[in-house]
Amino acid sequence: MSKADVFRALHHHRAPGDPLVLPGPWDAASARVFAEAGFPALATPSAGVAACLGYEDGQVPADEMFAAVARIVRAVDVPVSADVEGGYGIAPKELVERLLEVGAVGCNLEDSEGGVLKDPRVHADWLAQVREAAGDRLFVNARVDTFARGVADPEAAIERAALYVAAGADCVYPIGAPPEVLPLLRAGIQGPINVVAVPGQGPSPAELGARGATRITFGPGLQRRATRALREIAAGLRP
Incomplete structure (x- = not known):
């Protein structure tokens, strides 16, 4: 069984309250920490990697993001999915090839650009091209940005999710x-659902799982928490 198959299987047949928890490494060292802690897979956060590389979120050049993902993949034995934002304007076939070259087993793909939601049918067509190019070699997590862009109606997210699942997305991420x-x-979305948890705040991963989440990620939350801890250490070093 390939790592992509292993990763895909982790998303299925999960009991309520037992979601797949995927920490987000931002570099090789953090990836090793999470793997050594026993997590079965990891999912990089674009914002966390951007901070590690000295960029604002959304400003990382594609080559640098892929290189960062490659270092993370190389550091651990567990499957790693990569947040590649909106795909950097790369054609679907090349995007898939680049993800496979760095060893990623999956990817996050956003449905907004520059703070504006994309046409969902156009985006679904693009996702279908990614799916066709990838076959079963990549797990595609289709991000649904309605809530993040101020559209509070859950039905808007459900409608987009339906289009993306029909296009071949393995998971949706509202x-x-x-x-x-x-x-x-x-109740309205077929297949796995990715939900963000905030470390130390709000519902726990288990509680989010009981409410319907299949998998839990943390965005840049873990990297930011580590940075806060480092600031405290640094402050203690001053004479």
Whole structure:
């Protein structure tokens, strides 16, 4: 079984309250920490990697992002999925080839650009091209940005999710969805659902799983928490 197959299998047949928890490494060292802690797979956050590379989120050149993902993949034995934002304007076939070259088993793909939601049918067609190029070699996590872009109606997310699942997405990611709407999203969306948890705040991963989340990621939350801890250490070093 390939790593991509292993990663895909981790998303299925999960009991309520037992979601797949995927920490987000931002470099090779953090990836090793998470792998050594026993997590079965990892998922890079674009914002966390950007901070590590000295960029604002969304400003990392594609070559640098792929190189960063390659270093993370090389550092661990567990499957690694990569957040490659909106695909950097790369054609679907080349995007898939580059992800496979760096050893990623999956990818996050956003449906907004410059803060504006994309036409969902156009985006679904693009996702279908990614799916066709990837076959079963990549797990495609289609991000749904409605909540993040100020569209509070869950039905808008459900409608986009349906288009993306029909296009071949393995999972949908309604980023920013309030925890209280997760049962409604679960009822209306086919297949796995990715939900963000905030370390130390809000519902726990288990609670989010009980509300309908299949998998839990943390965005840049873990990297930012580590940075805060480092600031405290640094402050203690001053005479």
